[in-house]
Amino acid sequence: MNMPTSPDTRSCSKVSEVFSRVGDKWSMQVVVVLQSQPQRFNDLRRQVNGVSQQMLTRTLRFLERDGLVERTVLGTSPPQVSYALTPLGRSLAEPVRALAAWALGNLETLQDNRRHYDAAHEEGAK
Amino acid sequence: MNMPTSPDTRSCSKVSEVFSRVGDKWSMQVVVVLQSQPQRFNDLRRQVNGVSQQMLTRTLRFLERDGLVERTVLGTSPPQVSYALTPLGRSLAEPVRALAAWALGNLETLQDNRRHYDAAHEEGAK
DNA sequence: CGGGATCCAGTAGGATACTG
DNA sequence: CAGTATCCTACTGGATCCCG
Numbered sequence: 650m651n652m653p654t655s656p657d658t659r660s661c662s663k664v665s666e667v668f669s670r671v672g673d674k675w676s677m678q679v680v681v682v683l684q685s686q687p688q689r690f691n692d693l694r695r696q697v698n699g700v701s702q703q704m705l706t707r708t709l710r711f712l713e714r715d716g717l718v719e720r721t722v723l724g725t726s727p728p729q730v731s732y733a734l735t736p737l738g739r740s741l742a743e744p745v746r747a748l749a750a751w752a753l754g755n756l757e758t759l760q761d762n763r764r765h766y767d768a769a770h771e772e773g774a775k
Numbered sequence: 776m777n778m779p780t781s782p783d784t785r786s787c788s789k790v791s792e793v794f795s796r797v798g799d800k801w802s803m804q805v806v807v808v809l810q811s812q813p814q815r816f817n818d819l820r821r822q823v824n825g826v827s828q829q830m831l832t833r834t835l836r837f838l839e840r841d842g843l844v845e846r847t848v849l850g851t852s853p854p855q856v857s858y859a860l861t862p863l864g865r866s867l868a869e870p871v872r873a874l875a876a877w878a879l880g881n882l883e884t885l886q887d888n889r890r891h892y893d894a895a896h897e898e899g900a901k
Numbered sequence: 902c903g904g905g906a907t908c909c910a911g912t913a914g915g916a917t918a919c920t921g
Numbered sequence: 922c923a924g925t926a927t928c929c930t931a932c933t934g935g936a937t938c939c940c941g
Contacts, residue, residue, distance in 0.1 A: 663878055663879055663882050664803065664804070664807070664874070664875040664878045664879070665800065665801075665803075665804055666878070666882065667874075667877075667878035667881075667882060667885070668798060668800075668803060668874075668878070669800070670885070672794060672798035672799075673798075673933080673934095674791065674794075674795070674933075674934075675934095677790065677791075677794065678790070678791060681790070689902085689903090690902070690903050690904080691902070691903080700934095701934070701935055701936075702903080702904070703904090703905095703934075703935070703936080703937095704933085704934055704935075705904095706903085706904055706905080707933095707934090713892070714888065714889050714892040714893070715885045715888050715889055715892075716884065716885065716888030716889075716891075716892070717885075722903095724902095725941095727902060727903095728902050728903050728904085728941075729902070729903085730902085730903060730904090737881065737884060737885075737888075740877065740881070741877060741881070743873075743877075744870065744873040744874040744876070744877045745874070747869075747870040747873050747874075748790070748793075748794075748870040748871070748873075748874060749790040750870070751793075751866065751867060751869075751870045752789055752790045752792070752793035752794070753789055753790070755793075755863065755866070755867070756789050756792065756793060758842065758863060759793070759796065759841045759842065759843075762840065762841050762842030762863075763840050763841055763842075765842075766839070766840040766841075766842070767840070799913075799914090800913080800914075801914095815922085815923090816922070816923050816924080817922065817923080827914075827915055827916075828923080828924075829914080829915070829916080829917095829924095829925090829926095830913090830914060830915075832923080832924060832925080833913095833914090848923095850922095853922065853923095854921080854922050854923050854924080855922070855923085856922085856923060856924085
């Protein structure tokens with residue numbers, strides 16, 4: 650595969666576009682949750698902590714629109730809808746998990762740095 | 776290293792926190808640009824396409840606060856400030872680049888899917 | 902159960918002008 | 922050159938009600 654050593658400035662706008670899509674508050678969480686298995690709407694809602702059904706609906710629509718998840722209507726009288734990752738969605742899950750791993754490993758350091766920074770900059774501020 | 780096979784739901788909130796920090800419109804672009812070499816303010820501004828000096832300032836502040844970039848004031852009469860990635864920032868650049876690679880490789884597919892979706896859903900819409 | 906419609910608050914982000 | 926301050930808009934995200 651042709652992965653350049655340094656995806657430089659000109660690539661950044663494209664990266665930014667993708668981040669704008671999947672980098673919102675819920676998308677990657679949904680992707681990670683769906684990665685284990687297909688889920689129904691309220692199952693998802695329970696597993697993605699704190700999401701409103703509004704935002705879950707929106708997020709799923711966006712992901713569906715980009716071909717990252719697939720929506721399957723099962724029944725009709727008790728409306729059952731199943732959401733699953735497409736192959737594309739699964740391929741996205743990999744780098745997302747890499748970033749997730751970084752996040753988990755460095756979250757404390759970040760918070761620590763932040764506290765240190767705030768303390769250092771509050772002595773001079775009003 | 777202990778990277779679980781599936782960073783499951785409980786980890787997602789933490790991931791979300793980090794994403795909230797670096798997943799904004801400019802942070803990772805700045806990180807990627809700085810990754811090649813330290814840069815001055817207006818150099819950065821030129822390389823990060825479309826950023827206002829307002830947002831660049833904010834972004835750099837946040838990154839500095841989290842210990843991801845280091846700010847160095849050089850002169851005083853012609854104010855020169857250099858920004859460089861910290862080791863932590865460089866470690867973040869890796870997974871970001873992985874995601875960037877995915878973005879570059881799948882951007883067209885995403886846009887294509889989106890067009891297809893929009894076309895399919897406009898026939899029934901108003 | 903799944904999700905559309907509406908309303909509303911908070912914030913991200915842009916433009917401009919000013920400062921040291 | 923490297924910001925700060927102010928203002929303003931658009932979008933994000935939440936709550937609530939309603940519908941099939």
